Amino acid sequence: MMSDKMIQIPFPKLVTWMLEEYKKTKTIFGVSEAKFFKKNNSDIQLFGETMETPVGPAAGPHTQLAQNIIASYLSGSRFFELKSVQIMDELEIAKPCILAEDECYNTEWSTELPIMGAFDEYVKAWFALHILQKELFGQSERRFMFNMSVGYDLKGIQSPKVDRFIEGLKDASKTAIFKECQASLLESIDKFKNVDKAYIEQISPNICTSITLSTMHGCPPVEIEAIIKYLISEKKIHTFVKMNPTLLGYEYVRNTFDKMGYNYIQLREESFTHDLQFADGVEMLKRLKVFAKERQKDFGVKLSNTLPVKIGKSELPGEEMYMSGRSLYPLTINLAYKLASEFNGDLKISYSGGADAFNIDRIYEIGIQPITVATTLLKPGGYMRFKQMADILDPLMDNKESAKLDMEKLKALAESAFADANHRKEKQDLISRKTELKLPVLDCFMAPCTVGCPIEQDVPEYLRLVGEKRYEEAFDVIVSKNPFPFITGTICTHNCMTKCTRLDYDESVHIRGQKLVAAEKGYEAYMQKLLTIKPESSGKVAVIGAGPSGLAAAYFLAKGGMEVTVFDKREKAGGTVEFIIPDFRISREAISKDIKLIEKMGVKFEFGIDPDFSIADYKAKGFKYVYVAIGAGKTNTLSIQGDTDRVMGAIPFLEAFNADKDAINLGRNVAVVGGGNSAMDAARAALRVKGVENVYIVYRRTKDYMPADHEELMFAEEDGVVFKELLAPVSLSQGILKCQKMELGQPDASGRRRPVTVEGVFEELPVDTVLSAIGELIDYDVLKRNGIEAGEKGEIIVNPETLETKVDNVYIGGDALVGPWTVVGAAKHGTMAAKAILEKEKLEFKQEYVNDISFAGDKQLIEIADKKAVMKPVADNEMESGRCLECNKVCNICAEVCPNRANLMIPVNVKGFANVNQILHVDGMCNVCGNCGTFCPYSSEPYKVKLTLFWTEKDFMDSPNVGFYFLGEASEGEFMLRWDDKISKVKFDESGNTNESVDEKIAAFIWTVYKDYEYLYKVLN
Structure with a gap:
């Protein structure tokens, strides 16, 4: 078991590290010189001290060690809320203790160092920042400030060791560490260009003139007030007191989480009832404001502390953890408004609770400052995220402390918080961005978007090419692994985008849209240069099914030098994409272009073939290999009583809709049962049928649990589809669909909460036609007749590496193998089968680019570095490549x-x-x-x-x-x-x-x- 104890770096070694690293790489503790913040405008005042920016790290992991504080400073932090100390300073904290995958959870609440060990770190950081501001930025006057943080009860704060800590930070001149740091700098004066003896000797020992009190959840109001009075009167120090989100009350917090998508967060009602109540808190603050003013000290509130929540899924060790980050923002900003309203804006507020580059300017313009952050720094970009926040605030700065808060702006910000997309939890945010790959010791950089793609598209490569307007080359990169640039550029389920690192910044790069740009602008030039490939092998391949899987197999087989013929029961190629997916989702022209690319490879087609095929017949005609890609041809039957003749499968309906929507009669009201993409297609198509006025999606869980893509749900809503959640159809009779009311129970094996019947409760909907979109089934009968076997659980028996069945040289893939799947998933199977067949024929499986594609090496690396730590949501599809972080080249x-x-x-x-x-x-x-x-x-x-x-x-x-x-x-x-x-x-x-x-x-x-x-x-x- 590895140790979780940090070793404190001696101050001389810390200085050597800074100087040597900067000399060698122009970075200091990993922060590159390009991300150093250089002040342009005026400073700001707080507690009589001067700061260049009012932003910095909250008391937490980013102010625990000297190097952390140094990294914060370099990238733009100028207010440092030092990690809290308490009398119990030898804590054994179970590890890991932080989970910041989206909203953040932690189980550590004060420094892991002994109190005076923490003190040493803060003094070392104090000296280091003085050296850096002079050496790097030529500044002699200090323009940053430290704020100490202590907890959690009066007895502990009054203890000798905590008191020694407080007094030491007020005046460190007599402490050993202060003397050691000063002496060390004087001894190594020759290492500096801009730092001299006089500058070192004038570094003030008065490190902190202010303090933030952190109290435990459940701390009695009398205790909180006594501590603050002690700090103001006895310690004579400006004071902030942390207030907890629990002041808003259980119902308010629960309802906020539920409507913003955080309904899975488990709260304890006693966390609210046992904590300080709002009315008591207001009265306490009123008394303390008067108390502080009489003693000529500043007093304010720190909003907000973290929120205690249950550990329900073993996210971290223990039973309770503390939540922070973007989910805390609507609570904290509304608590700020609610409290400030009680004081007509005359309340000093220090803010922390989901602040980031998206809202920091609006928070500051209210008059709230300082603003501290933690969760955003725990995400990719790390400390360097300070640079963007500091740059945003720089032009807004003036040299005044705000007398009162701007209540109109605060009210508007509080009201808008609930609809702010940056703080809502959407369905796609619940998808893990991890891959299944094991981390290698060396050479680990990879693009998770590429790994997440079933056919492993070289995403960063073609994104950069699109950005450089090298469209033909981008198209070349795409079609090296994907024969459907138009189809997947339009309707792909974009697994790549669910793995994109930018999701930990703002939102995924719109990869699919960039693929379509490459297709539309690179197709003609590429096709003009593409030569038809002649077969190199006498072994012929029959592909049964002209859907995505069959077409992908044919493409790569022909590209590798085999003679391929695709057979299909319909009159043209395309399968589900051509005949099922509505034209309002993808144009037939786009599909046609992909088919032409495949034809250009030399693939032949035969249509109108009997669907009850015989593999023996194909082999008798001279086909050495057969790839079965017939799709999932049977519709799952909806179990419902009554007028079953008014129940239609969604897939047959969509095929009829594409053939001639004017020939369809659905009545006025339509219900679509199901929650997948096919259900969304059917619902949107039904709305386009003459005579239809209302379309309902009926689903037994809530919309949050629907398997459909988030964007398909949005499109359905925008079209006017009505979602009827927690309903299970029972019967259809005389235009009434009777539905059993459901409620969500405990999670099932899939992790989704199981729908449970609410006995005796039903809902009736006016419905003329029901469209069943509860899935399609594999046609086992036709497979069995051809000797293709299935296991006990219905799984088709194949070699998982090659997809070869037990019938020699017969392969199967796509929906025919696994049931309803995606276009790109089906293409993966076609690719696998093609590769296996080519290897048997000792032919090359070709996925290389036609063009010799290169990028400017150092220039590319500089551009990637510039994009790091910059929040930049989608603004212009043409510029999307500029948001790609190119993780395959630089991850870090x-x-x-x-x-x-x-x-x-x-x-x-x-x-x-x-x-x-x-x-x-x-x-x-x-x-x-x-x-x-x-x-x-x-x-x-x-x-x-x-x-x-x-x-x-x-x-x-x-x-x-x-x-x-x-x-x-x-x-x-x-x-x-x-x-x-x-x-x-x-x-x-x-x-x-x-x-x-x-x-x-x-x-x-x-x-x-x-x-x-x-x-x-x-x-x-």
Whole structure:
């Protein structure tokens, strides 16, 4: 079991690290110089102190260690709410302790360091920031401020060690760490260009003039008031008091979560009833305002604390966790309005609760400041997100403290919070962005969009080409793996977009739309140059079914040099896409262009074939291989009583609609039973049938649980479809659909809450026709007649790698194999079968680009770096490529999201490495919070897997990680290595060769660290 104890970096080593890293890479603790914030406009005042910006990290993981505070400062933070301390300072916190996948949860609430260990970190950071502002920005006057945070009861705050902490931050001049830092800087004065002896000696020991009181949930009002009076009168310090979201009451919070999509969050009613009540809180604040004014100290509220919620799915260890982030925003901003209204705007508010680049300017313009953040920094981009927030605030700054809040603006912001898309939980937000791949020790950068795509489209490559208006090349990249650029550019279920890293910023890159841009603008030029491929093999292939799976197989088989004929029962190719999907979703011209691409490969077609096919007949005609792609040809029967002649399958209806919608008679009222994409298509199509006035979607769960794509649900709503949730059809009689009322019970195996009957409660709907969209079925009869076997549970027996059945040289895929699936899923099967057949024929399976596509290397990397940590929602489809983070070239997410900077990006300039950077994990800086594991696109956790640098022998021996530590002074290049579950002593010679047999890449990586990054390992000596 690895240690979760952080090792504090001695101040001289911290300074050396900053200077050496900056000299070598123009970064400091991973923050690149391009993301350093440089002030342009005036400053702002708070408690008589000057700040360049009123934004900074909240008391939490980002102010626990000196390096965290340094990273915050460089990227734009100027107000630092130091992590809370309390009398119990040797806490054993179960790990991992942070889960920030979307809204954030945590189970740690104060510093993990001993109180005076935390004190040392804050003093070291104080000196480091003074050095940085002078050395980097030429500033002599301090323009940042520290705010200490303490808790949780009066007795603890009055204890000698907490009192020593408070007094030390008020005046650190007599403390050992202050003297050590000052002496260390004076000894190393020659390392600086702009820092001199006089500047170091004038650094003030008065670190904090203000404090934020953090009280535990359930702390009695009398206790809170007594603590604040003590801090103001006895400690003589400006004070903020954290107020809890529980002030809003259980019903308000529950209703807010339910209507904003967070209905899965489990609250404890006692968390609200046992906590400070609103009326009591207001009266307390009124008394404290008077008390503080009489003593000439400033007093205000910090809004808001985190919200306690139940741990219901073992998200983190324990029974209760604390919620923050975007879900807290509507609560906190409305609590701000509710409290400020009681004081007519005359209330000083420090804000934290879902603030980010989307709302920080509006919060500040109300007169609220400072504004602190935590959750947004835990996401990709990390500390560098401060740069955008600081840049947004910069032109708004003036040198005045707001006398009163702008209540009109606050009211408007509070009211708009519930509809703000940035803070609502939508269906697509519930999809995990993880892949199933295991994280490798080296060369881990990959594009999760590509991995998430069933046919592994090279998404970042064609997005960049579209952005550079190289449309023909983009089209080339797409069709190397996908014969349906128009179809998938229009109606693909875009699995890629559910894995996009930008979802952790704002919203996915609109990948599908960019594919369509490439198709529309690159098709003609590509087709003009494309030559028909002549067969290279005598083995012929019959593809039965001209839907997506059959067409994909034919495309790649012909491309690989085989003679292919596609047979279909209908009069043209396209299958479900052509005959079932309505033309308001995709034009027939778009489908036709994809078919022409496939024909250009040399694929032949025969139509009007008997659907009751015989594989033996095809083989008798000389076809060596047969690919069965007949789709799922049977409609699932809806069990309903009454007028069953008025019940029609959604698929047959859609086919009739596409053939001639004017020939259909559905009556005035239509109910569609089901919640998938076919149900949405059927409902929208029904609205376009003459005579239809109302269309209902009837579903036994709520809309949140419908399997249809989010956008298809939106389109149906926009068209006027009425959603009837929690209803199960029972009977249709005389134009009335009787439905059983349902309610949601406990989750089933799929994770969806099970619909449970509400006995005796029914709802009746006026309905003339019911369209059943509850799924299609595999036609087992026709398969069985051809010797294709199914298992006990109905699964078709195939080789999972090749899709070959037990009938020699007969393959099956798409809906015929797995039931109703997606276009791109069906294409995956066609691709797999084609590859297997080509390998049998010893022919090349071709997925390479026709063109030799290249990008400007260094320029590309600079452009990617510029896009990091910048919130940028979709604005213009033409510019979408500019939002792609190109994770295949530069990922570094685990380094960006680590609060403690324990994951480092190390360039290893040796041949054989696929990635620009390699990730080094530094054990001594890691507290096992788990955040890197949350955002790594792999299924593994970087802090457990990546090559690890240890600072001590004990930590090396206690950890199972692949890793190393240098022996002694490391001057002779000797180190201990754990690799392949073996521990060995290894030594480098002057050229980087080793005396032991060590993996060549691992040796090169460690040699790079040894030779070029001495400051990383010479930390404790």
